[in-house]
Structures are given as structure tokens and as C-alpha cells.
Amino acid sequence: MLDTIIVGGGVCGLHLAGKLQSTGQDYLLIEARDRLGGRVETVPGxxxxxxxxxxxxxxxxxxxxxxxxxxxxxxxxxxxxxxxxxxxxxxxxxxxxxxxxxxxxxxxxxxxxGGMGMLIDALAGRLPAGRIRLRVELTRLIDRGDHVQLECLQDGVPLTLDARHVVLALPPRLVASRIVFEPALSDPLLEILRATPTWMAxxxxxxxxxxxxxxxxxxxxxxxxxxxxxxxxxxxxxxxxxxxxxxxxxxxxxxxxxxxxxxxxxxxxxxxxxxxxxxxxxxxxxxxxxxxxxxEPFTCTELDLVVASAHPQDGIPELASAHWSGRLFLGGSETAAQSAGYLEGALDAAERIARELSARATDPLRSERADLRENRACLERFHRSVSLLRTNAIERYVTGIKRALSSQQSEDMTQIVLIEVAAHAYAAALECLQGLPLQLGEARVEHGRVSLTPALLAAFSGFTNDLLRDVQQHNASSCAISNFPAEQKLNQAYLQAIRRDLAAQWREFALALNEQLLERMEQVAIPD
Incomplete structure (x- = not known):
């Protein structure tokens, strides 16, 4: 059985597939058209x-x-x-x-x-051919309890697929009008799907x-x-x-x-x-x-034709939430927290779902492994602590920039302060881990890595990318940094240097976390 099936080969679906591909997750992307791209279509030049x-x-x-x-x-x-x-x-x-x-x-x-179709070609080029199926139209979704069954038509021939998760990377109105759900979606959710206009449909x-x-x-x-x-x-x-x-x-x-x-x-x-x-x-x-x-039947619905065109709203909670106990996700640009309807919104939605799928892959509540089951409360406590560290990271960065400016430390200040912020987050996480009463009797060590390590590191999934994005947005709008053009808008070489430093920090942190677990396992193994 597949772990995730992505329905829709537009920008959202392709970007999500790329995220899953890069982390080694199991997935399949299906698209009803005979081409990829969704609302992106380019006549080659x-x-x-x-x-x-x-x-x-x-x-x-x-x-x-x-x-x-x-x-x-x-x-x-x-x-x-x-x-x-x-x-x-x-x-x-x-x-x-x-x-x-x-x-x-x-x-x-x-x-x-070369047109926006170049974006589609590049996104698809990162995916193995076997992970994409064209001319597969989804007609029905059935919640089977531990997985979702998809009833489709491939070139008009019935096809049944099964997956633990399904992502509908489609406009909400298309979801409401073309797919039958068993059990039916709630009336309030259906109303929201129908009320969300498909941009440019x-x-x-x-x-x-x-x-x-x-x-x-x-x-x-x-x-x-x-x-x-x-x-x-x-x-x-x-x-x-x-x-x-x-x-x-x-x-x-x-x-x-x-x-x-x-x-x-x-x-x-x-x-x-x-x-x-x-x-x-x-x-x-x-x-x-x-x-x-x-x-275009796979873009526009009857509602889009009879209701006056409008721009979709950002950040509708019901569209960003998982349904069917976390087995069903709504994607597509119209579900975005920011820039709904635009290409930016499609990427926003894809990255949100990628984070959720990654978290669920290491969620102790979904695992039957004994080492995770015994440490459920500790893992949840660690993830909550890291979530708070992530939330506070940009505030710590802003404070650090103000301190750097007041001390007239302007050269490479973005890089220096960012490294300090990340170092603080990792040190605080290791300190939190040290205080957790982990039960390591069922933990295993394979190739030097403790089996609990991935579940703990998952709390930081996307941390450096999110932090760097927030930093760039802050710098671009900061009056205090306006006198330092190289810091206000980071050029490619500067960004690459920062990413290298952040990647090195992450490796050191991951090794230190794993080393701490190994040391604690050795202490448990030493008889009194």
C-alpha cells in the first residue's frame, strides 16, 4: 500500500511530490489531464x-x-x-x-x-517517471479506517488505488463537484469548498x-x-x-x-x-x-461560471486542516495561508502538507514501535518545547540584529546573528532532552544511530528554511537595516554561505543529540 497519493499535477502537487521524494517518502502523483501543470500551460517558444x-x-x-x-x-x-x-x-x-x-x-x-512551463518541467524533472500517472481521474474516495481507497478512471477504465494518506491538490470547488466521498464530508466543509472561488477559472x-x-x-x-x-x-x-x-x-x-x-x-x-x-x-x-x-472541466466548475469572479481568501482554517483522522488533506493554491490563488499560494499549500506528512511519519501516536510507544509523553513534550523555540527564533534574531547595530557590528551581521539564533535553539533542545525521563530499554542502535533519534529530530523539520525565510522578510522591510544593502537583500553568494553554516550546525546538533542518547543507553546498560 502506498503511503501518500497526490491528486493533481499542478504546481502544488508537483512541489509536494518533490518534497516527499527528497525525504525518501513513498508516494504516487495522479493527474486527470494528459499533461502536467494544471492551470500553468505554455506554448513552447x-x-x-x-x-x-x-x-x-x-x-x-x-x-x-x-x-x-x-x-x-x-x-x-x-x-x-x-x-x-x-x-x-x-x-x-x-x-x-x-x-x-x-x-x-x-x-x-x-x-x-521559456515561459512558466519551465517551472513545471523543472519540478517534474526531479521526480522518477514511475511516480507519475497521467489520464487518471479520481471519482470516489472511501475512508477504510486505516487507509483511503481511491476509485478512478484511467483512460476510461476503472482503477482502484489505496493509500494511508490522500492529498487533493485541486481547487476546492473541483473537489466538491467532481469527487464522491464515503462517508460524505460535513455540510459546513462542503459549503466552504463551494464558496471558495477558483482563481481565473x-x-x-x-x-x-x-x-x-x-x-x-x-x-x-x-x-x-x-x-x-x-x-x-x-x-x-x-x-x-x-x-x-x-x-x-x-x-x-x-x-x-x-x-x-x-x-x-x-x-x-x-x-x-x-x-x-x-x-x-x-x-x-x-x-x-x-x-x-x-x-476546461478539470479547472472550472458550474459555480465558477454562475458566481461573480472573486479572489480566494488567505488562511481559511477548514481548508488547511487534515480530515478523516489525518488521512485526507486539501491542497491547491486556494487553500494557502498566504497568496491564495497565486503560484506562491500553491507552494505555500504544498509546504504545509509536506510538514504535516513528515510529522505524521514520526508521530509516536501512529507508531507501534515499542521504543516510541514507551516514550510518547517525552516525545510530545520535546516537540512542544521545540515548537516554542521555533516560534521565538525570529524575535531572538531581531533582538540580535538590534544589538549588532548598536555595537556597530555591521559586516555579515545577518549570518552571525542567524548562527547565534540557531545555536541557541539547538542548545536549548539538548538541555530539554537531558531533562526528559526517557525509557531506553527498548531503543535500538543501527549503524551508530539510536532508533529514537529521527523522531526527536523531526521536531526541527524545515526549521532552518523557515527561519531563513522569516529573516529575509524582516530584513527586506527593516528600516534599521536600510543603510546596509547587502544585509537588506541577501545575494546568492551570501545566502549560500549562510546555508552552508546552518547545514553544518544542523549536522553537529544531530550528532550531539544522538551521542547524548547513546551515552544514556550506556548508563542504563551498566549494572548497579
Whole structure:
């Protein structure tokens, strides 16, 4: 039986799978489509053709640190969204566009070289092929008590799978409308699932490709807004490559999904005409790609079509909670604590679930091992103590930075204070461990490691990554550090040096914890 099945091969599902793969956990990812990516879809580019993002295009490093970190970690290249030049406004259907006084639209947004599909390829590239199955549609989930049974259709043929945990990395409305649950989910939870809008589900996006960004020669940014009643595209933007060659214009539909369906035979012609009205006859000659997400059954539901579009709320507790006694998790960007609906939110949700699955893998309440069962209370006490240390770590860092500034210690102060904070947390944890009345009679030693060691170290899962993220966010917004650019925004070399030091600290702590257990086992073995 599998430990975890992830349903949904979008950014959340793929990122979670990568987390499980890196920690050696057992999993399978299934996706109903014949491709990965979910709402991320990119028409590949070439030297003469820019990659066309038909789903999300942008991320904002200043407010989306997970995306920025992942792009860097995967070795992907990004560039700033072109945003300079005149912004146009078309208020009348039979009129001419007018310049708007504003100077920017997509403030500090960045795009990926090769399109956002490069992110999907990189995430999938970290996973063995055998861990992914396409064209597998989940239709029913059955809680069997000690596991969950999944009834699926693979290319239309019934397929049954079993797993100890199931993660639905899908939009909540899709979960409510396409999956049958036995037993049924509670009415309050179903109401929350149905009330959570699927971001951009009813939207239609077009990309028109050109050899060069000819509009830039006229001083136009490529940004435009169309507000008259007959508008086909409501918002237009420059979708070109970094230097404008190859080039493209992108647009978001202003027409409701039902109207788009009614005009399906002339819809493409209407889009070409809209581009031409804004940027001249040459804009009607582009190679056009259109993705109507309202027509995608694995993205959009009936509710998304009949209820006015809205942005999902951050941090809805019921969406972030485990269900069916910890066997069922809700994922997808809309379940995020921060940036729900965005790519950042998908990563947030994936990392939350990865932490929970990791904790459950070493949870003494789920284990039948005698050494863990005998030490249940001690392990829980240790985890509570570490949780408090983790919570207080950023406050200790802020205090340390203030102390460094007051003593005029500015060089490498982020690195120095971070190491001090981590050292304090590890020393306090070892002190807490020393005071625990552990029962080591059933503990085992394999290859020098005590069997209790992983369960204790699990309390620090993700600690350094979380702390470094909080530190970067603090530094970026700190007025006190604003006079030290190298500390306010850490460059790649500085981050790598910090991560090396933190990794070395972690190894020393893990060895010290294990050594303390070994010494206590020896004391137990010595007869009185």
C-alpha cells in the first residue's frame, strides 16, 4: 500500500511530490489531464517565437519569497516584465485609444525565460517517471479506517488505488463537484469548498506572437485597458521576450464565458480586431493562441461560471486542516495561508502538507514501535518545547540584529546573528532532552544511530528554511537595516554561505543529540 497519493499535477502537487521524494517518502502523483501543470500551460517558444503563457505568467519576488527561492533553486532564469511606455485606454467602441497618466501596471513582476512551463518541467524533472500517472481521474474516495481507497478512471477504465494518506491538490470547488466521498464530508466543509472561488477559472487568455515588439518603437508599453460595453479584451499587456524579440501581446477576455461560447466561430477574429484597434493594423497579423479556461472541466466548475469572479481568501482554517483522522488533506493554491490563488499560494499549500506528512511519519501516536510507544509523553513534550523555540527564533534574531547595530557590528551581521539564533535553539533542545525521563530499554542502535533519534529530530523539520525565510522578510522591510544593502537583500553568494553554516550546525546538533542518547543507553546498560 502506498503511503501518500497526490491528486493533481499542478504546481502544488508537483512541489509536494518533490518534497516527499527528497525525504525518501513513498508516494504516487495522479493527474486527470494528459499533461502536467494544471492551470500553468505554455506554448513552447524558439529563437523566432516567444513562449506563450496561457495560464499564469508572473511572480513578484518582493512579496512571493517561495517562488523567488524555487526559481533560484531550480536554476531557472527570470526577467522583469516590460512595463515602460505609454499605457492606452479605449473607453468607446468606435473611438481611438487615449493615453493614461499612470506609468506602470505590473510593478516588479518577473517572468521566466521559456515561459512558466519551465517551472513545471523543472519540478517534474526531479521526480522518477514511475511516480507519475497521467489520464487518471479520481471519482470516489472511501475512508477504510486505516487507509483511503481511491476509485478512478484511467483512460476510461476503472482503477482502484489505496493509500494511508490522500492529498487533493485541486481547487476546492473541483473537489466538491467532481469527487464522491464515503462517508460524505460535513455540510459546513462542503459549503466552504463551494464558496471558495477558483482563481481565473472562468477567464480566457490570448497570446498573439510577432517577430518584433513594433509598438515599443512608438513609445507604447503594450499595456492597455478597454472599458466600453463591447470590449472583447479588457486588459492587454506586453508578452514579449526579455528584449522584445521575439514578441507578443497578451490579453484577458472581457466577455463572459457564455458570450464567448456564442461567438466561438468569430471569437479569434474579434481578438485580432481588438489588438488592431489599439496598436494598429500590424497587430492583427499575429499568430494567435487562446485558452478558454471556462471550457476546461478539470479547472472550472458550474459555480465558477454562475458566481461573480472573486479572489480566494488567505488562511481559511477548514481548508488547511487534515480530515478523516489525518488521512485526507486539501491542497491547491486556494487553500494557502498566504497568496491564495497565486503560484506562491500553491507552494505555500504544498509546504504545509509536506510538514504535516513528515510529522505524521514520526508521530509516536501512529507508531507501534515499542521504543516510541514507551516514550510518547517525552516525545510530545520535546516537540512542544521545540515548537516554542521555533516560534521565538525570529524575535531572538531581531533582538540580535538590534544589538549588532548598536555595537556597530555591521559586516555579515545577518549570518552571525542567524548562527547565534540557531545555536541557541539547538542548545536549548539538548538541555530539554537531558531533562526528559526517557525509557531506553527498548531503543535500538543501527549503524551508530539510536532508533529514537529521527523522531526527536523531526521536531526541527524545515526549521532552518523557515527561519531563513522569516529573516529575509524582516530584513527586506527593516528600516534599521536600510543603510546596509547587502544585509537588506541577501545575494546568492551570501545566502549560500549562510546555508552552508546552518547545514553544518544542523549536522553537529544531530550528532550531539544522538551521542547524548547513546551515552544514556550506556548508563542504563551498566549494572548497579
Amino acid at each position: 524558439s529563437e523566432r517565437e516567444v513562449a506563450a503563457d496561457l495560464g499564469p505568467s508572473w511572480f513578484w519576488p518582493g512579496t512571493q519569497p517561495r517562488m523567488a527561492r524555487l526559481v533560484e533553486e531550480l536554476g531557472l532564469r527570470s526577467f522583469p516584465q516590460h512595463d515602460t511606455g505609454t499605457i492606452l485606454h479605449l473607453p468607446k467602441g468606435d473611438g481611438s485609444p487615449e493615453p493614461l497618466p499612470q506609468s506602470s501596471v505590473h510593478i516588479e513582476a518577473r517572468r521566466l525565460h 472562468a477567464q480566457c487568455k490570448s497570446i498573439s506572437r510577432f517577430p518584433v515588439a513594433f509598438w515599443r518603437a512608438s513609445g507604447l508599453s503594450g499595456n492597455a485597458f478597454v472599458t466600453h460595453a463591447q470590449a472583447v479584451l479588457g486588459e492587454i499587456f506586453d508578452a514579449s521576450g526579455e528584449h522584445g524579440t521575439p514578441a507578443a501581446l497578451g490579453g484577458l477576455s472581457a466577455l463572459p464565458a457564455t458570450v464567448r461560447t456564442a461567438f466561438c466561430k468569430v471569437h479569434d477574429l474579434m481578438i485580432h480586431s481588438q489588438y488592431a484597434q489599439l496598436f494598429g493594423p500590424a497587430a492583427a497579423q499575429g499568430e494567435l493562441f487562446v485558452r478558454d479556461w471556462a471550457a
